[in-house]
Amino acid sequence: MKEYDLSKMNILVLEKHLLVRKLLTGVFIEFGVATVFSTPEPREAYKYFCENAPDIVLCDWTPDLDGMAFVRQIRQSLDTPNPYAPIVVVTANTELRHVCYARDTGMTEFLAKPISAKTIYSRLCSVIENPRPFIRVGDFFGPDRRRRANKNIGSQERRRAI
Numbered sequence: 001m002k003e004y005d006l007s008k009m010n011i012l013v014l015e016k017h018l019l020v021r022k023l024l025t026g027v028f029i030e031f032g033v034a035t036v037f038s039t040p041e042p043r044e045a046y047k048y049f050c051e052n053a054p055d056i057v058l059c060d061w062t063p064d065l066d067g068m069a070f071v072r073q074i075r076q077s078l079d080t081p082n083p084y085a086p087i088v089v090v091t092a093n094t095e096l097r098h099v100c101y102a103r104d105t106g107m108t109e110f111l112a113k114p115i116s117a118k119t120i121y122s123r124l125c126s127v128i129e130n131p132r133p134f135i136r137v138g139d140f141f142g143p144d145r146r147r148r149a150n151k152n153i154g155s156q157e158r159r160r161a162i
Helices: 018-030 041-052 067-076 096-105 117-129
Strands: 010-014 037-040 056-060 086-090 110-114 135-136 138-145
Touching: 010 018, 018 037, 018 117, 037 041, 037 096, 041 056, 041 067, 041 117, 067 086, 067 096, 067 138, 086 096, 096 110, 110 117
Parallel strands: 010 037, 010 056, 056 086, 086 110
Antiparallel strands: 135 138
16 A cells, blocks of 8 residues: 555544544554544534544444434535545444445445454545545435446446436
């Protein structure tokens, strides 16, 4: 993996569990991240998001914390200051249906628990190295969900509902 200077980054962590919040904060400090704000409270996280323009958001998703509501708030609220902010969903909900639901809600990347410094850094690298265009289709707004270009589809062809 490429090495990046993260010393000017501002990261927001919305995480229900204190131990995981401390782990993430510690890892980011070791990476040299300038500012890490972590909280278990979605309201507090959104307030920070609005006032401090974090470069990246890490968001938990558990039965006790509706991370998908937080993702929707960032992507679709009328008062959101940056609906384009990269959002990494960090969760133990790893079934395909959960990954697809998070993707369809507007996440940028997905990180399955348990986590490690290496997997955290790989998601940061992915956000930096592979920015995706944002699209608005129906009630969806977020990063383009298609990760690969299909060379069999011409540039004028669009997906059709069947």
